Amino acid sequence: MFQVQEQSQRPLTTAHLAQTMSLLLLSNMELRDTVMAELSSNPALELVEETVCPNCQRRLNNAGPCPACSIQHQEQDPIVFLSPRDSFRPSRSQNLEEQPPDHEPAAPEDLTTHVLQQLASDLHPDDRRLAIYILSSLDEDGFLQDPPAIIARSTRSSFFQVDRVLKLISQVDPPGLATTGPKQALLAQLDLLPDDGSILRLARQIIEGYFTELGRREIEKIAEGLEISPSKIRQAAAFIHDNLNPYPGRAFWGSGRGPQGSNPNVYHSPDILITHNPSDAKGPLVVEIFSAVSGWLRVNPMFSKARARTNGDQIEEWSKYIERASLFVKCLQQRNNTMRRLLQTLVIKQRDFIMNGDRYLKPMTRAKIADEIGVHESTISRAVAHKSIALPDGRIIPLARFFDRSLAVRDRIKEIVKNEKQPLTDDQIADILKNEGVNIARRTVAKYRSIENILPARLRHRNGARNGEQV
DNA sequence: CTATGGCACGGATT
DNA sequence: AATCCGTGCCATAG
Numbered sequence: 300m301f302q303v304q305e306q307s308q309r310p311l312t313t314a315h316l317a318q319t320m321s322l323l324l325l326s327n328m329e330l331r332d333t334v335m336a337e338l339s340s341n342p343a344l345e346l347v348e349e350t351v352c353p354n355c356q357r358r359l360n361n362a363g364p365c366p367a368c369s370i371q372h373q374e375q376d377p378i379v380f381l382s383p384r385d386s387f388r389p390s391r392s393q394n395l396e397e398q399p400p401d402h403e404p405a406a407p408e409d410l411t412t413h414v415l416q417q418l419a420s421d422l423h424p425d426d427r428r429l430a431i432y433i434l435s436s437l438d439e440d441g442f443l444q445d446p447p448a449i450i451a452r453s454t455r456s457s458f459f460q461v462d463r464v465l466k467l468i469s470q471v472d473p474p475g476l477a478t479t480g481p482k483q484a485l486l487a488q489l490d491l492l493p494d495d496g497s498i499l500r501l502a503r504q505i506i507e508g509y510f511t512e513l514g515r516r517e518i519e520k521i522a523e524g525l526e527i528s529p530s531k532i533r534q535a536a537a538f539i540h541d542n543l544n545p546y547p548g549r550a551f552w553g554s555g556r557g558p559q560g561s562n563p564n565v566y567h568s569p570d571i572l573i574t575h576n577p578s579d580a581k582g583p584l585v586v587e588i589f590s591a592v593s594g595w596l597r598v599n600p601m602f603s604k605a606r607a608r609t610n611g612d613q614i615e616e617w618s619k620y621i622e623r624a625s626l627f628v629k630c631l632q633q634r635n636n637t638m639r640r641l642l643q644t645l646v647i648k649q650r651d652f653i654m655n656g657d658r659y660l661k662p663m664t665r666a667k668i669a670d671e672i673g674v675h676e677s678t679i680s681r682a683v684a685h686k687s688i689a690l691p692d693g694r695i696i697p698l699a700r701f702f703d704r705s706l707a708v709r710d711r712i713k714e715i716v717k718n719e720k721q722p723l724t725d726d727q728i729a730d731i732l733k734n735e736g737v738n739i740a741r742r743t744v745a746k747y748r749s750i751e752n753i754l755p756a757r758l759r760h761r762n763g764a765r766n767g768e769q770v
Numbered sequence: 771c772t773a774t775g776g777c778a779c780g781g782a783t784t
Numbered sequence: 785a786a787t788c789c790g791t792g793c794c795a796t797a798g
Contacts, residue, residue: 664782664783665783665784666783666784676783676784677784680783704783704789705789705790724773724774725773725774726772739791740790741774741791742774742792743789745774746790749775755773755775756773
């Protein structure tokens with residue numbers, strides 16, 4: 300009944316191996332481009348727009364774990380499942396306007412086409428022209444140069460039409476694109492985040508009411524205005540800084556997609572989402588691994604049938620297509636499978652971290668995990684690379700952070716400094732840590748401090764002012 | 771003289 | 785094989 304899984308574990312050919320590896324390396328956003336490219340270049344491959352469990356391929360009527368596949372899980376176990384949803388349009392309104400997939404040669408490196416590809420299925424043909432106009436008129440930060448009314452006039456469209464298209468654009472991948480400024484961009488991004496947790500609400504309040512103050516880091520002033528403790532405000536500010544990007548147009552696209560181009564301060568849609576029932580602290584975590592595209596891929600049965608009726612040299616060529624398509628599907632399945640197993644073990648091991656924050660991250664290496672689930676360590680490296688994950692509190696962090704060996708210690712140092720009566724020198728901090736069983740050198744404390752933007756003791760006079768950074 | 775940051779080395783990790 | 789990380793040594797700022 301539940302097949303597919305373990306038996307597809309062993310690579311069949313070297314081609315299979317190679318392709319699985321390269322797919323594994325990609326984030327959802329990148330994978331999406333790859334899938335689209337494959338779809339448009341291989342007629343044997345078909346995207347079925349239907350919510351189906353990616354695991355057992357049963358039909359699902361709503362998003363969520365497939366009831367058949369979230370098998371044998373007990374109380375404490377996390378529910379890890381492959382989601383039929385893609386991560387790019389989280390709140391996709393169910394307007395079912397089928398559009399023939401346009402077979403334009405994909406030029407994925409361009410922001411405009413990237414956005415258009417995502418919009419393709421949601422966009423009225425009439426709106427397409429408008430969308431192109433809007434996208435090309437954005438300034439380098441991704442903001443509108445002209446107010447909507449002007450756009451409506453110069454394209455001779457209705458105001459509502461413009462408004463509708465703007466809404467759509469602001470929801471797809473670089474979120475907050477085509478808004479009127481940093482403030483609106485942040486708010487648009489906030490709308491897309493999973494909204495449980497009070498930080499979200501606080502963040503919204505701050506952005507709405509105290510945007511300029513936020514920019515100047517006038518924490519105290521905001522706290523006073525909202526009548527909330529400064530530390531909470533600080534938390535929310537850090538949250539905004541970590542997860543939202545006031546300049547969506549600069550995000551990611553300028554710097555290309557290489558490993559070096561990953562700017563940590565850039566928001567992008569998470570590849571994985573962890574949620575849990577806030578009222579049940581002991582309850583299972585729910586881990587949703589998004590698909591790269593909504594719907595699922597298969598070898599087009601019509602194409603196979605058609606091949607049988609073809610003659611001569613064509614049949615050779617078509618067979619190649621089919622073979623490539625089925626290989627692609629298999630690789631994708633294996634990628635999913637690996638991701639699922641990885642997350643399964645990761646979430647069990649790091650539950651404390653996920654629920655309670657940085658300090659509880661247990662040190663572990665990719666090699667250990669690899670050993671545990673029986674794959675090569677390089678597989679884990681690839682699986683972890685370039686992926687991001689949304690935690691229950693709404694923070695979006697790179698998956699690689701699960702393997703940050705020093706995160707817990709750095710967090711502890713932050714706390715020591717926050718609670719210090721008088722500025723402690725690195726040596727003293729090292730001593731405190733030593734007493735807690737953490738043996739690190741003085742020099743290392745200094746390194747961690749600088750990572751966390753904590754000033755040296757001498758400059759840390761005994762007022763609450765810590766860490767000065769700018770965006 | 772003390773606290774820090776820079777440079778560079780070696781071992782671990784990827 | 786390439787990269788990351790903790791650390792020791794040394795120059796320098798206070």
